[in-house]
Amino acid sequence: MAEQAITGYKRWLESVGEQGVFFKSFFRNIFRGGFEWSEFVRQCYEIGYRSMMLVGITSFIMGLVLILQLRPSMLQMGAESMLPKTLAVSFIREIGPVIIAIICAGKVASGIGAELGSMKVTEQIDAMEVSGANPLQYLVVTRIIATSLMIPLLTIIGDAIGLFGGFLALNFTDDISFSLYFHKCISSLEFIDLFPALVKTIFFGFAIGFVGCYKGYNSNKGTESVGIAANSAVVTASLWIFVIDAVAVQITSLLFYR
């Protein structure tokens, strides 16, 4: 038992070390010159545009459902007019970024893990290296930067759609005009609601890209390892998102709520 625990712990430490090395080589390759623009743009399209539908639908439903769930208790407290503010603050600060990041971990991190994993298995990464391209620069740097930019963008879009979903739900029952609802949402938001949430999503995006690339790039050379890479990318990225979220909340409250 003890031995097993020790080897497990050792392996964990090893993988942390490997991730550190991977991070270092990623970082070094950003500034190497010869940025792969066309691949970067393609990745932004793949990651951003192709996830838009999924993010949109989820956010819409989340906004709608939250209003429906909140309304009875808010009515009881006589705080019905607070509904737009409650939704706006909770959605933009917490629910939007986390839900969207988790969804993207499922779609994007697994996609990257599987793609790079299969490129590894079929020797495409080796082929790239002997073709005079730097696979870290071509595959990894472009993807990580693309996710770090696209996840925040998707979150902004998702937030807007979520608030719109909330408006529709409220409109069923309360017949509130769009401009009034919108005004209530916006006026309730402050800098500390928006800025930390946006910064947080950059880190979410980074985690998604980094974990996906790490798992794919370092997968073994067997067909089953593609599935393993995709699966563990989702699990690890999701975990990272919650850890980052917890840390981000602590830092935000230290900085802004004193």
Next chain:
Amino acid sequence: METEKKHTEENKKLDKNEIVVDIDHISKSFGTKEVLKDINLQLKRGENVVVLGKSGQGKSVTIQCIVGLLTPDNGTVKVFGDDVAQMNDEQLKELRTKVGFLFQSGALYDSMTVRDNLEFPLTRILKITDQAELDKRVEEALEGVGLTDAIDKLPSDLSGGMRKRAGLARTMIVRPEIMLYDEPTTGLDPITSREISELILDMQKKYKTSAIIITHDMECAKITADRVVIMNEGTYIAEGSFDELKKSDDELVRSFFNETT
């Protein structure tokens, strides 16, 4: 002799005894598994060496050491006299302009069309940016392997044989002086295999490339080999011409030839 007279000029440059790849007693282990024990092989200019051996013997590992994808634990690999393990990034890049590598699976980039696959090494190794020049070279290379129709197809739309050919075209397109073929005919039907083998022979004749060809396919070996080496358990156990080895006294050596005789 006659052919030599015809190519006197070229032969001045092409010293037939120049050793282009010198693998000097290398070994390589992965973890506790000793894959290469003691490999020693010299490839001469313009020569086709065929490496035979059961799978999992480290044949691919050997040629990956030549392009610096792997580094041997002991011993050295020299290409054109320079030690591969000592090279920095720039020198490795330079090396890879001269050494072409055909991967076992073809290793075409899934997300790119055949055209983009072939342009990839042109823009990166030869740094060609002129689109007309790129198009010309791509078309030429595809013509050479009989794949002109597939130029705008994705690898997923190609058959196994077509993928191998596209892979071959992509490797050849930069005109490397040394070619490393990793099982070029494995998994192909006999007719396509023969075509690929003949393409390999053509390359040798046309561009005077030196090549190491890893294969299980005796017909491919017969067509392409100037010299054959047989690998078993991490070392080379026999070396000679195809016909010599076929008549070998060693049972293990002969067993490779049994299928076809």
